[in-house]
Amino acid sequence: MHSPLPKIVIAGAGRIAWHLGRRLKGKGMPVAHVVSRTAAHARELAQTLGSDWSDDWAEAPADADWLLIAVRDDAIAAVGEALSAAMPGVLATHTSGATPGTVLAPFFKRYGVFYPLQSFSKERMPVWSKIPFCVDAADPSDILFLKKTAKVIGNLVYQVNDSQRAMLHVAAVFANNFTNHCFAIAEKLLDEHDLPFEMLHPLMEETLQKAIADSPARMQTGPALRGDTDTMQRHLSLLAGHLHWQTLYRNLSDDIRQEIEPSAGTDE
Amino acid sequence: MHSPLPKIVIAGAGRIAWHLGRRLKGKGMPVAHVVSRTAAHARELAQTLGSDWSDDWAEAPADADWLLIAVRDDAIAAVGEALSAAMPGVLATHTSGATPGTVLAPFFKRYGVFYPLQSFSKERMPVWSKIPFCVDAADPSDILFLKKTAKVIGNLVYQVNDSQRAMLHVAAVFANNFTNHCFAIAEKLLDEHDLPFEMLHPLMEETLQKAIADSPARMQTGPALRGDTDTMQRHLSLLAGHLHWQTLYRNLSDDIRQEIEPSAGTDE
Numbered sequence: 160m161h162s163p164l165p166k167i168v169i170a171g172a173g174r175i176a177w178h179l180g181r182r183l184k185g186k187g188m189p190v191a192h193v194v195s196r197t198a199a200h201a202r203e204l205a206q207t208l209g210s211d212w213s214d215d216w217a218e219a220p221a222d223a224d225w226l227l228i229a230v231r232d233d234a235i236a237a238v239g240e241a242l243s244a245a246m247p248g249v250l251a252t253h254t255s256g257a258t259p260g261t262v263l264a265p266f267f268k269r270y271g272v273f274y275p276l277q278s279f280s281k282e283r284m285p286v287w288s289k290i291p292f293c294v295d296a297a298d299p300s301d302i303l304f305l306k307k308t309a310k311v312i313g314n315l316v317y318q319v320n321d322s323q324r325a326m327l328h329v330a331a332v333f334a335n336n337f338t339n340h341c342f343a344i345a346e347k348l349l350d351e352h353d354l355p356f357e358m359l360h361p362l363m364e365e366t367l368q369k370a371i372a373d374s375p376a377r378m379q380t381g382p383a384l385r386g387d388t389d390t391m392q393r394h395l396s397l398l399a400g401h402l403h404w405q406t407l408y409r410n411l412s413d414d415i416r417q418e419i420e421p422s423a424g425t426d427e
Numbered sequence: 428m429h430s431p432l433p434k435i436v437i438a439g440a441g442r443i444a445w446h447l448g449r450r451l452k453g454k455g456m457p458v459a460h461v462v463s464r465t466a467a468h469a470r471e472l473a474q475t476l477g478s479d480w481s482d483d484w485a486e487a488p489a490d491a492d493w494l495l496i497a498v499r500d501d502a503i504a505a506v507g508e509a510l511s512a513a514m515p516g517v518l519a520t521h522t523s524g525a526t527p528g529t530v531l532a533p534f535f536k537r538y539g540v541f542y543p544l545q546s547f548s549k550e551r552m553p554v555w556s557k558i559p560f561c562v563d564a565a566d567p568s569d570i571l572f573l574k575k576t577a578k579v580i581g582n583l584v585y586q587v588n589d590s591q592r593a594m595l596h597v598a599a600v601f602a603n604n605f606t607n608h609c610f611a612i613a614e615k616l617l618d619e620h621d622l623p624f625e626m627l628h629p630l631m632e633e634t635l636q637k638a639i640a641d642s643p644a645r646m647q648t649g650p651a652l653r654g655d656t657d658t659m660q661r662h663l664s665l666l667a668g669h670l671h672w673q674t675l676y677r678n679l680s681d682d683i684r685q686e687i688e689p690s691a692g693t694d695e
Contacts, residue, residue, distance in 0.1 A: 232658060257650070257658045276626060278633055278648050283640075289629040317626065326620045327627075329662045329676075330613035334627045335634045336649035337679045341605045343643040343686070345598035352594045358544060358585065359595075359602045360639050361557040365546055366603045367635050371628050372551075376611040380546050381604035382525070390500060390525045394597045403682050408597075410678055411605045414671050418611070 165224035165304070168192045168246070170238050172200035174279045175254050176229040180208045182287060182312045194219050194242070216241040221248075225304075227273060228253040228263075239266045250301050252294075256328035259321040260295050271296025273305055274324060275313070278335055287312060293319040293327065344404055376418065383412035433492035433572070436460045436514070438506050440468035442547045443522050444497040448476045450555060450580045462487050462510070484509040489516075493572075495541060496521040496531075507534045518569050520562075524596035527589040528563055539564025541573055542592060543581070546603055555580060561587040561595065612672055644686065651680035 167183065169176050172195040180190050190208045195201035198214040205212030213219065219226075219242050226249045230238050235253045242251070243266035251267040253260075256274050263270035274293040277285060292309035295318060296302045302318060309316040319327065342363065346356045369378040382390040391412055398405045435451060437444050440463040448458045458476045463469035466482040473480030481487065487494075487510050494517045498506050503521045510519070511534035519535040521528075524542050531538035542561040545553060560577035563586060564570045570586060577584040587595060610631065614624045637646040650658040659680055666673045 232655065257661065277630055278637070280637065280646070280648075283633075283637065286629070286633075289632070291626045291629060293626075315626075315629075317622075319622070323620050323622055325661065325665055326616055327622060328658075329665050330616040330622075330627060331630055332649055332651075332662060332676075333609045333616070334613040335630050336647065336651060336683065337609045337675075338606045338631070339634050339638055339643045339647055340679055340683050341601045341609065342638045343647065344682075345602040346643055348594055348598040348601070352591050354585075354587070354591055354595060354598075356642070358559045358561075358583075359598060361554070361559065361583075362545055362599055362603050363606070363635055363639065364557070365551075365554075366607050367631055369546070369548065369551065370607055370610045371631065374611075374624070375607045375614055378548070379604065379607055379611065380548075381600055383600075383604060387500065390596075393525065393593065394600060397593055397597050403678075403685065407605075407678055407682060408600075410671075410675055411608055414612075414675060415604065415608050417671065 164188060165308075166191045166220065166222060168194060168219055168223045168226045168249070169204070170194050170219075170226060170228045170242060171230040172197070172204040173229065173231075174281060175275070176227075177204060177207070177281075178279050178285055179227065179229060179254070179275070179312075180204060180210075182285070184208050186312050188308065188311065191223065192220050217245050219245040221246055223249045225249065225308075226251040226267075232258050236262050236266075239263045239270075243267055250296070250298075250304070252296070252305065256293070256324060256331060259325070260297070261321065264297070269296070269298055269301055271298075271301055271305060272319075272321075272324065273309070274319075276327065276331065288314040291315040291317055293317050293324055295320055295324070344401075344407075379415060379418075381415070383415040386416065432456060433576075434459045434488065434490060436462060436487055436491040436494045436517070437472070438462050438487075438494060438496045438510060439498040440465065440472040441497060441499075442549060443543070444495075445472060445475070445549075446547050446553055447495065447497060447522070447543070447580075448472060448478075450553070452476050454580050456576065456579065459491065460488050485513050487513040489514055491517045493517065493576075494519045500526050504530050504534075507531045507538075511535055518564070518566075518572070520564070520573065524561070524592060524599060527593070528565070529589065532565070537564070537566055537569055539566075539569055539573060540587075540589075540592065541577070542587075544595065544599065556582040559583040559585055561585050561592055563588055563592070612669075612675075647683060647686075649683070651683040654684065 167190045190210045193201050193205040193212040201212040232255050250269040252271045252273040260272040272295045275290050277290045294305035435458045458478045461469050461473040461480040469480040500523050518537040520539045520541040528540040540563045543558050545558045562573035
């Protein structure tokens, strides 16, 4: 980057704040200040990043260039409002997939989104080169800055508007949370029958590899797709101890079947 | 193996018959005969395997040691019955996860199951070392033979009884078909908003790696787990064009929530 280093403030001290803060520092873009309502959290992250910290919104540095709001979705607006008085000229972005960028518009002239599309956990190091960064901003030069910054700390950068990002987030819930829940159900069923979950790992790997190599819609197999009602009936009886999973089994099977026979079912 | 090579017959000429037949041959256990109702299919597979073939059940060789029935689940019993007259002394096994071994008991004294737990496709070469073989038989020496054979062509071998295998198959539907359907829904949602499905690949990889490294139940994240009803409401509105997916979204979210708050919902 030809421009001088931006002065960066992170609001929040949760998982995303930790991961982004450390990555920015590691890539030569140190964070100047961490602000969080909980002093202990702000201090701990600030120590790791070698930055200042504060638990008082009014103490955020007025000359900051970029404010990265990495807090719970439902706190973004309140944190933005609280910080806007101290740093009116800053580019304020949040890191949420589910929240419109415009939620910051009432408080900042320069606002946007810096959303890393990945499920972060404390224990696992993110593979930054594989994380799609979805950026957007009201101002074209801010978009350019966010794209450049995403490219510095990652590899995959997309400009994604609010309505696209909202749908991306719904899709991510299906591809991550709901998929993971199907794994969890499988795990529990095996556990109840003294079978190790490891037995399914190769199938899970293969399912993913096929879905990535081609379209998952085209790679579908199984009793629902085949319309094999005998097998489906047997499966439903085996789920008799889990009525809620019977319902899921029926709904998912109906929907798989509908993909190939749109007239076979009706929407509820 | 110290024992002489078994004389192997495969009934069926579908995907599993092809993959198993070629693997057996490649590992020095050639298939002697392929029998299928469709002459062209039997001939084509037999040519690949360098074996005899027939489209007439009565022509199956009477001195065969092992009959591998690799046909549709709902045809196993009929094929077994049709072949039993020609080869009464054979060890007859099917390759189905969803069908009890005992379905062959009326027709053969020696019966069992040789079930490779994987989703086979024409285009992709199976990674044999990673496929769990689930074997079972009525006779202990037949179990031993099936275990040895599975070890020759694969690596992971489990003795799994009928009721365990039935549950394994239900679990596999959740871990494979239903997971894949969640991927397919995500793909469709992105496609409708001009976003490439590739954007979700890293998240899908990470979801799988977490579920394999730890328990998927413990690795869950997302709005349903957090009880973030605002986000869930927004997601449901975004799914307004897909009423059936709204239902899936609700059911899956309820169930994720129930895992941590068993009293919060009731089974239907």
